[in-house]
Amino acid sequence: MAANKVIDLIRNAGVVGAGGAGFPTHVKLDAEVDTLIANGAECEPLLEVDQQLMKYKAREFVSALADARELLGAKKAVIALKSKYKEEIASINKVLKDYQQIEIFEMENFYPAGDEQQIVYEVTGRIIPEGGIPLMVNTVVINIETLVNVNKALKGKNLTEKYLTINGEVKNPQTLKVPLGTSLKKIIDLAGGATVKDYKLIDGGPMMGKLVNIEDVVTKTTKGILVLPADHKIIIDRSVPIENDIRRSVSVCCQCRACTDVCPRNLLGHSLEPHMIMRGVAYGIDTDKDLFTQADLCCECGACDTWGCPMGLHPRSIIVEVKKQLAENGYRREDNPEVDSVHPMREYRQIPVSRLVSRLGIKEYDSHFPFSDKNVEIKRVELPLTQHIGAPASPVVKVGDLVKKGDLIAEIPADSLGANIHAAIDGKIKSLGKSIVIER
Structure with missing residues (x-):
């Protein structure tokens, strides 16, 4: 199939990165590199989407990986995953005998192994420049679930469904497939309901996930929903107002630099020093722009x-707020300097996931779950027009229109970065706004 035809199919299907910020996949694959990495590390505790897709959908994602490698002109494709994923490795190896120029790279079980800057260094030994992207070192990184969606797109199927793990205080933790736009309340119901009365929800993993409401919906980047007691430490830490974090930082931070010593980006040799940002917040971002624009290097991993x-402060929250203020004031880093070498202690400061799970207080939820590929019947979906990096999609339907699952309902504005959105169920358009609501 011609390269432009492949790109068009992926673009038209609305495929974006299945986790993180949701970068449009048709843009990512419109390049030339020598190495393509399939990111199967899935370093966030309690989530198993990519692990289970590697086990149960190996043929689909490897086929898409081969197509993507050819599209990029890459000499090789590498499936990077943790060596502890024994069943997944066995499943993939059964498929790889039918493909060439694809290999497996086994990683240790550390956090955040799935950060694309970490995974590029582990696989290739190349250090991405500060604030840069894998393309700068002749590499593209793509998520396992994204590859499954690429495989569907190349068969003419538009993106209408999402795999996610529902875990925590629910009766039946599991990984399942649901229509995009499904309410989180329905997700909890599908898992048998909550096992505690007073709970909060996190969209994502326990380290990088964000607090969300039960009225929120599944989007293209939802990897998991964690149901935790309202008084769990993870919930309490996420609930601290930023004003309190700043006051505590100014009064309590002892400048021990422990936050910097474990920062994965600092350990890659990048000039990000969280303890210095913690020191500077008392004076405001106007006092030292060079210092505060370090914040743009942060991957918000929460390490x-x-x-x-050791003081129970939240450097990550401070840095996220600094990023926000930098954007509001139009401050940004001027360049992307190259990095010569990683920190000499990097190998010894990687965070063991098993110990991280204990420290987070989530060991009781850390087990393997059933995987379901069954279609779930949903009567109502709400599809946000922004589920990706870039401009919101523009509706191409009106209230009252009847649509079928897979129909285009919002498209990328002309010459804009973004992704198309398709009907996730058969039904009628009930409302338009920042989201499109469809009911059967």
Whole structure:
């Protein structure tokens, strides 16, 4: 199939990165590199989407990986996953005998192994420049679930469904497939309901996930929903107002630099020093722009919070707020300097996931779950027009229209970065706004 035809199919299907910020996949694959990495590390505790897709959907994602390698002109494709994924490795190896120029790279069980800057260094030995992307070192990184969606797109199937793990205080933790736009309340119901009365929800994993409401919905980047007691430490830490975090930082931070010592980006040799940002917040971002624009290098992994600070402060929250203020004031880093070498202690400061799970207080939820590929019947979906990096999609339907699952309902604005959105169920358009609501 011609390269432009492949790109068009992926673009038209609305495929974006299945986790993280949701970068449009048709843009990522419109390049030339020598190495393509399939990211199967899935370093967040309690989530198993990519692990289970590697086990149960190996043929689909490897086929898409081969197509993507050819599209990029890459000399090789590498499936990077943790060596502890024995069943997944066995499943993939059964498929790889039918493919060439694809290999497996086994990683240790450390956090955050799935950060694309970490995975590029582990696989290739190349250090991405500060604030840069894998393309700068002749590499592209793509998520396992994203590859499954690429495989569907190349068969003419638009993106209408999402795999996610529902875990925590629910009766039946599991990984399942649901229509995009499904309410989180329905997700909890599908898992048998909550096992505690007073709970909060996190969209994502316990380290990088965000607090969400039960009225929120599944989007293209939802990897998991964690149901935790309202008084769990993870919930309490996420609930601290930023004003309180700043006051505590100014008054309590002892400048021990433990947050910097465990920062994965600092250990890659990048000039990000969280303890210095913690020191500077008392004076405001106007006082030292060079210092505060370090914040743009942060991947928001939370290692500085959970594994670093002995005072119980939240450097990650401070840095996220600094990023926000930098954007509001139009401040940004001027360049992307290259990095010569990683920190000499990097190998010894990687965070063991098993110990991280204990420190987070989530060991009781850390087990393997059933995987279901069954279609779930949903009567109502709400599809946000922004489920990706870039401009919101523009509706191409009106209230009252009847649509079928897979129909285009919102498209990328002309010459804009973004992704198309398709009907996730058969039904009628009930409302338009920042989201499109469809009911059967």
